[in-house]
Amino acid sequence: MIVQMKPQATRTEFDRITAFLIQKGFEIKDVSSQNIMVFGIIGDTKSLNATDLEAFEGVSQVTRVSTPYKLASRSFKKTDSIIKIRNGLEIGGDKFIVMAGPCSVESYENTYEIAKRAKASGATVLRGGAFKPRTSPYAFQGMGVEGLEILRKVADEFDMAVVSEIMSEDMIEAFEPYVDIYQIGARNMQNFHLLKQIGARTQKPILLKRGLSSTIEEWLMSAEYIMASGNPNVILCERGIRTFEKYTRNTLDISAVLAIQELSHLPVVIDPSHAAGKYSMIEKLSMASLAVGADGIIVEIHPDPEHALSDGAQSLKLDKFDHMMDSLKKLAEVLDKEI
Template sequence: MIIKMKEQATKKEYEKIVAYLESRHFEIKDVSSEHIMVFGVIGDTSSIDPHDLYAFQGVGEITRVSTPFKKASRSFKRGDTIINLGKGVQIGGDQFIVMAGPCSVESEKQLMKIAENVKKAGAHILRGGAYKPRTSPYSFQGLEEEGLKLMRKVGDQTGLFVISEIPSADLLPLFETYVDIIQVGTRNMQNFHLLKALGKAKKPVMLKRGMSATIEEWLMSAEYIMAGGNEQVILCERGIRTYERYTRNTLDISAVLAVKELSHLPIIIDPSHAAGRWNMVEKLSLASLAVGAHGLMVEVHHDPEHALSDGAQSLKINKFKTMMTEIDKISQVLGKRHL
């Protein structure tokens, strides 16, 4: 529910109705501007009769929000959420951010070589898996804590921010120590215990779309994190499972437009997992920029033929550099800032 006060309403009138709603255990989300007082009422508002609220002086307009997600809804926040990482890097707004790196952290030497090259090419954030939730229990599972330490070390030495995927809530203290952005993978999109824990985290969270999730289900998962108090949420479209077998997944590029209509949260695209084929990554990346995504997450490896995971979808360093050159050209045409 959204309540808009009359233009001539006083602060005392605003505080009176807010106090009443808080006494009924509703959460208040203030979205006032310089000229008008507006706030959202979060909770089970079906118990509220809007006509009763008009009894409060200064109330101008009451609107019920039909979507099940509230804090993630554009109805509650008209302006886009922009997440500031520091050093001029923002996710959201008019910047186009690129996260790049190996699927898995394999060694310090491997990670440093890739990080130095993606940094030179224009990437802003180093991606890399330390804990690897894999379909097969016999596949490489990652270097775990040692991998996180290497990510932090290499990130600091190259000046890149760091993102890595968290598999379970008990590892949150480690991730808050070593990474700048905590990633929730597709298999954990509806791990509600983990999402609740991330609601208490101090770091931004990138939430990948579940491989069979609807957009509403995806945004409801974001709502879990935001309801816990952490509103620094980034959405990542990484392809959904369809009947098509030629590609690893099917990239739902229309999800960018849908999310931007429904939500204020920034959204990026992972073309590597969407296609599963390195030769498709560049074109899908350019399409992501053109459709209005706020950034990319791309897998890059200096020797993909011998990568311990996802070599088939990883760009070689020279291919990544070529792609970044094309991104720069299109960014200028579209008026996007690519640092």
């Protein structure tokens, strides 16, 4: 349920109704602005009668939210959320954020070379895997904490933010000094214990990738787990879903961006690298991401993809990344977007 107070409502009236609801066992999420007081009621609200709540002085309107996800719902928050990262960097609004880097951190020198080119071309977030969930137990699993240390050191040299994937709740404290954005991978989208723990134990932004075969509602419900646990800073990431098509690694559901914008206030970015699995498609899919209204992209780049330790086939060479960024900047001018 969402309760909107009258424009002339006082803080005393606001406190009276929220105290009543808290006493009944409900949680209150205050999303008031300078102009109006609004809050959400979290919990099993079937027993609450909207008419009874409207009897409280100062209450203007009580709306029952029909979707199972409350905090992530557009009904709960009409305006788009803008997620603050670091040093004034934000995701959402009029900016199109580019996150770029290697699939896996391989060495300081390799990461430095990648970050230098990425930043020079306009990327502001350095992505890189330190712990890698791989389909095969024999594949390269990442450098671990050493990889996180490299990401942080290199990112600081170029004034970039860091995003890296976390796989279990026992790693949250290890990640905290190094990352600016925690990434929840597609295979962990419904790891509800991890979602609750990360929502409760950090306020840093969470990049939540869509599950391999998840519906949009299931994706938003996973975001709800994080938000209901105390962290409202969720960024959704469409990375392609599994269909019957085998030519590409996954099928990019680009319409999901528009669906999310109708259903939710959360920003959404696209991962064209995992969607296609082919470097030849990355630039055009990135252009489509900008055109459809996504808030950014996260792409894999590498100076020598043929010898990359992970996902070389979907990694752009650095010169191709430069070309893609030039193309994106030209399109952004037409769309009044900033890169």
